Amino acid sequence: MHKQLMKGNEAIVRSAILSGCRAFYGYPITPASEITEAAALYMPQAGGVFLQAESEVASINMLYGAASAGVRVMTASSGPGISLMQEGISYMAGAELPCVIADITRGGPGLGNIAAEQSDYHQVVKGGGHGNYRTIVLAPHSVQEMADLTALAFELADKYRNPVVLLADGFIGQMMEPVEFPQRAIEPRQPEWAVAGTAETRGNLITSLHMDINDMEQHNRALEAKYRSAERHEARAEEWYAEGAEIVLVGYGIVGRILKAVTADARASGINVGVLRPITLYPFPSFNFQRLAKRARVFVVVEMSNGQLLEDVRLALNGARPVEFLNRMGGNVPSHDEVLAFVRELAQRTSSTIRPSMEQEEERVAHV
Amino acid sequence: MNAEKRDRGLLRVDVDECKGCGLCVEACPPKVIGMSERLNHYGYRTATYAGAGCTGCGICFIVCPEPGAITVLRAVKRPADLGRRFDTAIAGASECTSN
Amino acid sequence: MSNELISDYEVSHAKPKAFYERYARKEELQHQTHFCPGCGHGNVHKMLAKAIDELGIQDKTILVGPVGCSVFTYYYFDVGNVQAAHGRAPAVATGVKRSRPESIVIGYQGDGDLSAIGSAEILHAANRGEHITVIFVNNAIYSMTGGQAAPTTLIGQKSTTTPGGRNAATEGYPLHVSELLATLEAPVYIERVGLGDNKQIAQASRAIRRAVENQVRGLGFSLIEVLSPCPTIWKMSPVEAQHWVRDVMEKTFPLGVFRDRTREAQPRPLPEPEPALDQIPRILGIADKDLPDGSSAKNARAEEVDLRVRVAGFGGQGVLLLGEVLAEAGLDAGLEVSWLPSYGPEMRSGTSNCHVRLSSQTIDSPLVTIPNVLVAMNEPSLRKFDVSVRPGGWVIYNGDTFPEDCVREDVHVLALPFTQMADELGDARACNMVMLGALLEITGVLPQANIDAALHRLVKHSKWLELDERALARGRELYRESMQELAYES
Ligand SMILES: Cc1ncc(C[n+]2csc(CCOP(=O)(O)OP(=O)(O)O)c2C)c(N)n1
Numbered sequence: 001m002h003k004q005l006m007k008g009n010e011a012i013v014r015s016a017i018l019s020g021c022r023a024f025y026g027y028p029i030t031p032a033s034e035i036t037e038a039a040a041l042y043m044p045q046a047g048g049v050f051l052q053a054e055s056e057v058a059s060i061n062m063l064y065g066a067a068s069a070g071v072r073v074m075t076a077s078s079g080p081g082i083s084l085m086q087e088g089i090s091y092m093a094g095a096e097l098p099c100v101i102a103d104i105t106r107g108g109p110g111l112g113n114i115a116a117e118q119s120d121y122h123q124v125v126k127g128g129g130h131g132n133y134r135t136i137v138l139a140p141h142s143v144q145e146m147a148d149l150t151a152l153a154f155e156l157a158d159k160y161r162n163p164v165v166l167l168a169d170g171f172i173g174q175m176m177e178p179v180e181f182p183q184r185a186i187e188p189r190q191p192e193w194a195v196a197g198t199a200e201t202r203g204n205l206i207t208s209l210h211m212d213i214n215d216m217e218q219h220n221r222a223l224e225a226k227y228r229s230a231e232r233h234e235a236r237a238e239e240w241y242a243e244g245a246e247i248v249l250v251g252y253g254i255v256g257r258i259l260k261a262v263t264a265d266a267r268a269s270g271i272n273v274g275v276l277r278p279i280t281l282y283p284f285p286s287f288n289f290q291r292l293a294k295r296a297r298v299f300v301v302v303e304m305s306n307g308q309l310l311e312d313v314r315l316a317l318n319g320a321r322p323v324e325f326l327n328r329m330g331g332n333v334p335s336h337d338e339v340l341a342f343v344r345e346l347a348q349r350t351s352s353t354i355r356p357s358m359e360q361e362e363e364r365v366a367h368v
Numbered sequence: 369m370n371a372e373k374r375d376r377g378l379l380r381v382d383v384d385e386c387k388g389c390g391l392c393v394e395a396c397p398p399k400v401i402g403m404s405e406r407l408n409h410y411g412y413r414t415a416t417y418a419g420a421g422c423t424g425c426g427i428c429f430i431v432c433p434e435p436g437a438i439t440v441l442r443a444v445k446r447p448a449d450l451g452r453r454f455d456t457a458i459a460g461a462s463e464c465t466s467n
Numbered sequence: 468m469s470n471e472l473i474s475d476y477e478v479s480h481a482k483p484k485a486f487y488e489r490y491a492r493k494e495e496l497q498h499q500t501h502f503c504p505g506c507g508h509g510n511v512h513k514m515l516a517k518a519i520d521e522l523g524i525q526d527k528t529i530l531v532g533p534v535g536c537s538v539f540t541y542y543y544f545d546v547g548n549v550q551a552a553h554g555r556a557p558a559v560a561t562g563v564k565r566s567r568p569e570s571i572v573i574g575y576q577g578d579g580d581l582s583a584i585g586s587a588e589i590l591h592a593a594n595r596g597e598h599i600t601v602i603f604v605n606n607a608i609y610s611m612t613g614g615q616a617a618p619t620t621l622i623g624q625k626s627t628t629t630p631g632g633r634n635a636a637t638e639g640y641p642l643h644v645s646e647l648l649a650t651l652e653a654p655v656y657i658e659r660v661g662l663g664d665n666k667q668i669a670q671a672s673r674a675i676r677r678a679v680e681n682q683v684r685g686l687g688f689s690l691i692e693v694l695s696p697c698p699t700i701w702k703m704s705p706v707e708a709q710h711w712v713r714d715v716m717e718k719t720f721p722l723g724v725f726r727d728r729t730r731e732a733q734p735r736p737l738p739e740p741e742p743a744l745d746q747i748p749r750i751l752g753i754a755d756k757d758l759p760d761g762s763s764a765k766n767a768r769a770e771e772v773d774l775r776v777r778v779a780g781f782g783g784q785g786v787l788l789l790g791e792v793l794a795e796a797g798l799d800a801g802l803e804v805s806w807l808p809s810y811g812p813e814m815r816s817g818t819s820n821c822h823v824r825l826s827s828q829t830i831d832s833p834l835v836t837i838p839n840v841l842v843a844m845n846e847p848s849l850r851k852f853d854v855s856v857r858p859g860g861w862v863i864y865n866g867d868t869f870p871e872d873c874v875r876e877d878v879h880v881l882a883l884p885f886t887q888m889a890d891e892l893g894d895a896r897a898c899n900m901v902m903l904g905a906l907l908e909i910t911g912v913l914p915q916a917n918i919d920a921a922l923h924r925l926v927k928h929s930k931w932l933e934l935d936e937r938a939l940a941r942g943r944e945l946y947r948e949s950m951q952e953l954a955y956e957s
Contacts, residue, residue: 002758005795005804014751023566045750047741049565053558054591061555061588065531065562068549069570073562091552175807175833176791178798183755185747195547195563197570199526205492205541207532207550212494254834261831335836378476384498389505389698389705395665410496412504427665429480430672433509434499435516435543436482444477 003178008146008168009034009076011179012102013042015150016074020186021100022048023073025062027055027081030114031170032104035076056081060088060101067097068206070194072154076102078170079112079120083128089163090129093223094208098157100150101135102166104173107331115331116170118253121308124165125281132220134227136164136234137281139252143177149279151182158189160230167281169304171254171333230283237285238277241267244295245274247343247350250313251302252278255334259302262339271347281309286316293320297350300324300343302334377424378441379417385437388412392428392438401428483516485525490542501539505705507662507695507712508537511604511675515573516544518676522683528571531560535577536611536697537604554585557592560599568598568738571682578605578619579612582642586618589648593688596653598735600678601690603644606697607716614700618642621719641719645692649725655687657726661694663713667722677729685734694720759799759920772802772827772912775835777852779820780844780865785899788925789842790821792903795921796913797825805833820848825912840910842902844885849873863905865898881905883945889938897938904942 006014012035016024024039026032036052043050049066053059059075066073077085082103092099105120107113122128125137136156138149146168153164190196195204210216240260242248247266249259256277266273276292276299278285289299299321303309310325317323326342328334379401386408392415393401400421403413415428415438424442432438490497502509519525525546532540534553541548547570551559556574564572581589581603592599608626609615616626616633619641623632633641645659656678660671671693678689694716696708703711748754776793780786790806797804807822822835839860843849849864850873856862858877869882885905889898907913918939926932 002755003798004753004758005791005798005806014753017747017751018753023562025562042751044739045742046747047739051561051565051595054587057555058558058561058588058591061552061558062562062565064551064555065549065559065564066566067562068559069529069563069566071566073566087552088555095550171807171833175805176794177805177830177833178803181748181751181753183748183753185744187744195529195549197527197529197547197563197567197572202526202545202547205548205550207541207548209538209550254832257832258834264831333834336832336834337836377479382498387499387504391505391705391709394706394709395668397665424479426480427669430513430668431510431665433502433504433506433513435486435509435513437499438480439478439482440480441476442479444475446475 003180005176006143006179007034007174007176008140008143009104009173010038011143011147012076012150012166013038014181015147016100016154017042017046017048018181018185019072019151019154020188021072021074021154022046022188023066023071024048024050024075025053025059025066025073026075027053027059027077029078029081031106031116031173032076032078032081032102034173035102035104039076056084057087060085060092063099064088064092064095064097067092067099068095068195070191070196072098072158072188074100074102076104078104078106079108079123082120082123086123086129089135090127090131090133091208092163093127093129093133093135094131095206096161097163097206098154098161099163100153100157100166101163102150102168105167105169107329113331114170116254116333117304117329117331118169118255119305119308119329120167121281121303121305124167125308125312133223134162134230134282136160136162136230136283137167138164139167139279139281140172141253141256141277142172143175143179146172147179147181156230156234158191160226162226167253169253234280235283235285235287236279237288238275238279239288239292240275240277242274242276242292245272245292246295246297247271247273247346248292248296248299249273249275249302249339249343250278250299250309251275252281252309255302255304258334258336258339261336262343265336265340266343266347269344271343273343273347281312284312284316289313289316290320293317296321298322298324298346300326300346302326302339304328304333374443375420375422375424376443377422378443379422379428380439380441381415381417382437382439383408383414384410385434386412386414387434387437388414389433390415391431391433395427395431397425397427398423483513483520485516485519485528485545486543487545492542493539500543502536503699505696505698505708506536507606507693507697508604510662510668510671511602511693511695512537512540512543514672514675515575515602515679517672518679519546521676522680524571524679524683527569528573529563529567531556531563531572531574533574533576533580534611535580535609537575537577538611540575554580554583555588556580557585557588557597557599557601561592561595561597564597564599568735571679572599573679574599574601576601576603577610578603578607578644579609579617582618582644589644593648593654593690594651596655596687598682598685598687600682601688602675602678603690603692604695605644605692605720606695606700607641608697608700610697610700619644619720621716643720645690645725648690653688654690654726655728655732656681656689657692658724659692659694659720659722661712661717661722662696663694663709663717667713681729686729686732687735692720694722759924772825774823774825774840774910774912775838775857776823776840776842776906777820777835777838777855778823778842778844779818779848779852782817782819784819784844785896786819786844787821789899789903790823792900792918792921792925793823793825793906795925796917799917799920800913802827803830805830807833818847820852840906842906844898844902846870861909863902863909865902881909881946881949883949885942888941888945892937892941893934897934900935900938901942901945904939904944905946906942907939908943908946
C-alpha cells in the first residue's frame, strides 16, 4: 500500500466507497462540505447514489430510505446539521437501521462559528434525539484513522443495525496527512431484513412504531441488550505511555494529538505522565480508566468543549481518582504550552515522583 | 331456475368486516342495499342486500371503505357443459349472510 | 343440451390481493381495518391495492407509510413496507427509489403530514422529479391527533386549535398543494380527485391507478390529491361527510388535472452499469499502481528532521499551496508529514495560514504553535506570528525592510521583496514558490528530486510548472546571495 497526502474529509469518502457504501445524501456545511463534495464526485463513478438534499432533515430521512432498501449509506454534517438530523437518527435507531454519519464539529451553540470545537459530544454521544437509544461514536485523531474508522463504522453499523457516528473536529477533517487504503473494495451486501422491492423481501417491514406497550418495552429491552453487547465488545482506546503513569491526560480527536506532544515534553522533564485517548466515545472505554486508576494519581481531561467529555470520565472513574479539567472553546485549541504548564503545575502540586526521562525508555515518541 | 330471469349481479356482505357506515346504501343505483335490523357482535348495524335487483355494477364495492366487506358477483353466461365454476361460497367470506 | 348457455356468477369486485388476507400485524380485530366507519383512507387504500393488483407489481412495490391515521399501511398492504417519520415520506421514498430503481415506490401521506410538517420534503421531491408516486389524502384536518387545524383547513372551519373557525387574517388560507406543485417543471402527473359521490370515487380510482402506472412506465413524479371524508372529526355521519366533500370542500379545492405530461415524458434512462469491484481503487485515485511509491529520492541525511513551518499571508498568495508542496515533497522523501490549513472565517476575510510539519519521527501534534520557520508573506502575518518563532529559528519575510519593532535577536531573518522578484520572473503570483525555494535552501532538508516530484503532482498546468520551477531556483539563489553579502559585510 502506498501513502498519499489527503484531507481527512476526503479520506472518509474513499474509505466509505471501499467499504461498500453506495449512497450519500448530504447538505453543505463548513467544515464538513469536502465530504459531500467528494461524494458528489466519486459516488456516481462507483455506481452509487449521490444527492444534495434540501436539508439535513431530508438527508437523514433519505438515509432511512436507503438503509431500509438495504444499501450501505452515509451522510456528513456539522453541529447545526446534526441537530436537525436527530429526529431521523432516533427513528433509525428505533427501526434498527445501519448508517454512518460523519460529524465534523464546529463552534456552538446556535450558529456559533466554523472553527473547530468538540461541543457536539453530548448531542452525539448521549443521543440528541428522543427515546431510549444510543449511537456508536468513533473519534478519529488522524487522517489515517478517518479512513480506518470509517471502514469500522460501516462494519459496526451492520453488526449492531444501528447508526454509527464518526465524530471528528474541523482540524482532523481539514488537515492533510499521508494515508493508505486497502486495495480491495468490499462487495456491497444485501441484508435479508431489507425492503428491496423483491418477492423475497415482500414480507419485510421497517418501522419504529410499537403500539402495544409490552411490545414497546420488549423492543427497548432488545435494544438495551444490543447496547450492552456493544459495550462489552467494542470499546476502544489508545494508551500512550499511560501504563503506570501518575498523571493520565485524557482527550480525543485533535486534543489527543496535542496531549501526545505534551507527554513527550513532560516526560523529558521527568514528569510521569501518559495519555488515554478514547477512540470510541460510546461505548465509552471505562475499562481503561478503571485499570489505569490503579496506578494513576490523577486524571486530566482536556477538551474543546464545556466539560462534556469530563462527565463521562467522572462516571467511568466513579470517584476512584480526582479529575482535573482544562478546556478551550470557540475554536481555540488548548495549546501545547498551555497544557504543559498545567501538567507541570499539577505535578508540583501533587508532588509527582520523578521518573526516568523518556530518552531512557523505548523510543516511541517523536523527538522534540 | 331459468337463466334469463336471474339478476345480473349478486352481492355479499361480510358482516364481521362491515362497520355499517351506510355509504353503500346511499350509493347503490338500484337501491337494493339496506341496513340490518340487528347489530353484529361488534355493535354495528351492517349493510344487507335486499335479495334481488343487483345489477353487478360494483359501485357499492368502491364506495365501501373496508377492503373486503363487500364482494360483488356478476352473472356470466357459459356453455353448460363447462359446468358451474363458482359455487356461491367465496374464499374469505364464509361467514357472509346470504342476503 | 351441451351447447345451451347457462347463467353463473363470477366475482367481479372483491378484496384486492395486494391486501393481506388477515391483518396479522394488528393487535386485535384482524379481519377489519382500524379506520372509523366512513373514513376515506379505507377507500384510498382499496383503490391503491386494486391498482397494484391490476398492474401486477405486488412483489416490486415498496409502500412508504406516513404518520397520521394511515400510519398502519403495513397492517394491510402485502408489499414491502417502510414506515416513515411525520412528513418525511418523500425523503424516505427518495432514498428507497434511488437505490432500488426497479422497485415501485409509493408514498402515502395525509394533509398534515404532507402539507405542514413535510412541506419541504414533498416540494423538493416533486421538484427533483423523483420517480415515485404520492397518494395525498386531504381531509382538511389533523385527524389522528384529535382534530387540530391543518394547512388545508377551510376558512371558517372549526378545529380544536381554531375553535372560532379558521381565520385567514391569523391562520392564512387553505394550502393548495396540487396547484402549488403544478408550478414546478418536473412533475409528470398531478390530479385532485374527491370521494364526494359515486362519480368522483370512480374517477379517484382511475387517477390512482394512472399515477402508479406512470411509475411502472418509468415516467416520473406523480401525485394524486384525494379530498377525503373524516366523519369522526368533522362530527358528521359518513353520508353527510361524503356530501360535505362534494358540496363544501370541493369549492375550496377544485377537482381536476393540474399537470399531465405523461405523453411527452421520456422513460427514465437505465442506470449506468456499475464498475467492477477491482476498478474501485482506481476510480478513487488510490490504486497503488497509480501512486508514486514515494521514493524519488529517499532522504539520505543522517540527522533527524524536525521541521515545523508556519506559512501565513493573504488569501490568493498561494499560502496553502506552498505548504502543500512542502508536505508532498516531505512525503516523497519518506518523512512523516502533516499539513493543517486555517479555514473558515480567516480564510473568508482574506488571510490564510497553514501549519506544516516534516519529521523523521511520528508526528504527535499537527499544530505548529512554535515554528522553527515562519514564512510571512505580508506584514500583518509577520506581526501575528513573529513572536512565536522558536529561538534559533528562521523568519522568511516578504518585504524590503524588516519592521524595526519585529526584530528579534534570537532568530534569523531573510527579508526580501519576493513578490517583486517573482514579478521579474514573469508572474507575481509565483512569490510563494520563490519563498519556498529560499526555505528549502535554508533548511536543506529535502533533495531537489523530491521537490520536483511534488511539484509535478500538484501543479498540472505546464506553464505554471515551468514558472514555479524557475521560481524555486530563484529562491534558493536569493538565499545564497544574501549569505554571500553577509559574508562580505562581516
Ligand atoms: C414530529 C411530530 N410532530 C407531531 C406528531 C403528532 N402527529 C401525529 S399525526 C399528526 C397529524 C396527522 O394529520 P394528517 O397528516 O392530516 O393525517 P390524518 O390523521 O388526518 O389522516 C400529528 C401532528 C408526530 N407524530 N411527530
